[in-house]
Amino acid sequence: MRTDITPIPGCPGASGAPGEVVEPATRTLPDGDALPARHHLPALPPSRTVLDVVVPVHNEEAGLEACVRRLHAFLTGNFPYGFRITVADNASVDRTPQVAAALDRAYDEVRAVRLEEKGRGRALRAVWESSDAPVRAYMDVDLSTDLNALLPLVAPLISGHSDLAIGTRLAAGSRVVRGAKREVVSRAYNLILRGSLAARFSDAQCGFKAIRGEVATLLLPLVEDTGWFFDTELLVLAQRAGLRIHEVPVDWVDDPDSRVDLVPTAVADLKGVWRIGRALATGALPLGRLRRPFGDDPRDRELAGVPGGxxxxxxxxxxxxxxxxxxxxxxxxxxxxxxxxxxxxxxxxxxxxxxxxxxxxxxxxxxxxxxxxxxxxxxxxxxxxxxxxxxxxxxxxxxxxxxxxxxxxxxxxxxxxxxxxxxxxxxxxxxxxFRPGRARPAPASRPSSAHPATDTPAPTAPPAAPAPGPAGHDERTRA
Structure with a gap:
């Protein structure tokens, strides 16, 4: 199944052409290991987009304009790299498309796109797959997370230290204001993930995450969920593939207007946990294709007198x-x-x-x-x-x-x-x-074009993945 991302009429597309239809990357997997070794992104002029921040929205006409203006002002005054803000409207039936279009016209760094099907996961995957930015992030429209955590979130990805980064409300250094019900639900859900899927990350559902572009290209086709479970599935697969996930303690204030229906969402999440657990147990997911090349991990190196591991x-x-x-x-x-x-x-x-x-x-x-x-x-x-x-x-x-x-x-x-x-x-x-072995031969070099933003070889286009599941729930901050 292919998802089209169409700029809202009257708004430029990713390349600035009015009315352009932005196609997401073909969802196919490459042959062999395709993730390159991690490197610090090269110094780029301010005109080059390094960070693409996606704000998924559904019926958010009341708060969208204030969110985007505040986010744009913060990035302009505090973020030292080129950026873009993408408003991903998924099937809104109020004035959200018109508000997004006005913001697109008002700011060069804002892009408004429209998806005709509902689901936060569907919106994130579609926009992230079509983005050309080397670092791609998202945050909830209510901006519950303090924006001062944004640079610490993306810095490990820019430096090449990590593959994904998440904000966490459950770390010791986090400062959180929210009701007891949502606190209990959030902690119970993460305990379930730790017990059933051996998750090592502390907060699966905080709406504040980022991913390196080459990782997104290969990891997203493996993620089936299109709703709220999208975040959890993404993180579990990344962890099982051996990718590095960086966590940032955040200041987070609950949105009292959150309209998430907890019971159906919890049931859908538990079904997702069962599906992922079964796929991992049977080896149905080709996670080996997401591994970094031999030598990227210091544990690959043989040191005299030090038996590895x-x-x-x-x-x-x-x-x-x-x-x-x-x-x-x-x-x-x-x-x-x-x-x-x-x-x-x-x-x-x-x-x-x-x-x-x-x-x-x-x-x-x-x-x-x-x-x-x-x-x-x-x-x-x-x-x-x-x-x-x-x-x-x-x-x-x-x-x-x-x-x-x-x-x-x-x-x-x-x-x-x-x-x-x-x-x-x-x-x-x-x-x-299981002999630790002799050094693996270096993979044969393959001709490839340079990545437009990083000047590193572009990953091979990825394999067709299963059709997305049912649409998600309301696009607001969840527990």
Whole structure:
């Protein structure tokens, strides 16, 4: 599905041509890794747009003009780079289009566009995809967030330090004024995200976010939601892809006129959490294509005398090992009631070894995607054979010493033998199965045109994504 962004009649388009229809980027994914290494944006003349701030609106005729005038005055007096303010009107039925058109005519830096379908996520995706600015942001029309946080929000993206940046109302340094109901809802929602999707960002729904242009080009086609869940889905996918998310504590004052219907929105969000969790669990999302090239991360570098990530991997391996040991003992105890010790041991060890290899592959050694997954499991079976020899030999020795040993004695012997097998397993995983490796060859250079704003190679045009979901709710600040 394609979404057209049409400048409101009488207003210039992105390039200044009256009546121009701005087409968003084709929603296709590139072959291979396309994100370049992060770099500080080059010094650009004030006439070049560095930041595109989107203000999504729906039926906001009363507050739109004051918002844009205040934002424009702030950026003119305080922002040291070229900027643009894009008013994204999605299906308003009041005078919002006329107000936006008047602002477009009054300010060279203001652009008004119109979408015929409702949904904040749909508006943000469409405008961000069509923008040529190297940094793209958005904020709610009520300007609940103090604008002094804008430069700290986008500075890490301009410098190349981070990929996305979000304002947070839940950090220790934030100063927030709002009612108890919205506070409880907001914190409960973020607890759900942490528990179900392992989210590490603190505030998914604060209407104050920014993203680097090349990241938006590749990440947005993977985001399906077109309403309020858009922000959460964007952040979860970025985190799972290994992108860096910068958080800025903000001063935030609740808008008493917020018209968000909390119950339907909460239900839609929970459905989105379930959909994303299922897609991540099945590996349906090609997140590997969003990774930075080898060498961009300092953890890629090999330093003499410094084994990369040893402590972290050892802790992860111990955690996975503890869980798989409990699984192994539970399976052995269950199978032992109906079969011989050696058969029960082999079956329990095989099943737990398959789960152990898959968990260590993803959690301990950070290997994602399906590439070489079968080979890793085959190598894991060789490691399993070593563990089987140790545990089976221990059981045989116990039987030779005491033919009538109790099940408790068998379990004690197996725990000791399994600990020895665990040490061997970690060494084999580290130096053989998931070997940290030799430096990856640099990808072949591909001819490409320069990015208009950064003079860096433009990312390949991205793959068709699923059609957008149902439209979102009212375009106001939410909990």
């Amino acid at each position: 040893l402590a972290r991997r050892l802790l992860g391996f111990c955690a996975v090992g503890a869980v798989s040991t409990l699984l192994y003992l539970a399976l052995y105890s269950l199978l032992r009631t109906s079969t011989e010790p050696q058969v029960a041991n082999a079956a329990a060890l095989l099943l737990s070894a398959l789960a152990n290899t898959a968990a260590n592959r993803r959690l301990t050694f950070g290997v994602r995607g399906r590439e070489r997954a079968v080979r890793h499991q085959a190598q894991g079976l060789v490691v399993f054979a070593v563990g089987l020899a140790l545990t089976s030999g221990s059981l045989a020795a116990l039987d030779a010493a005491d033919a009538g040993a109790s099940p408790g004695s068998e379990l004690a012997v197996l725990v000791v033998a399994n600990l020895a097998a665990t040490v061997v397993r970690f060494l084999l995983f580290r130096i053989w199965v």
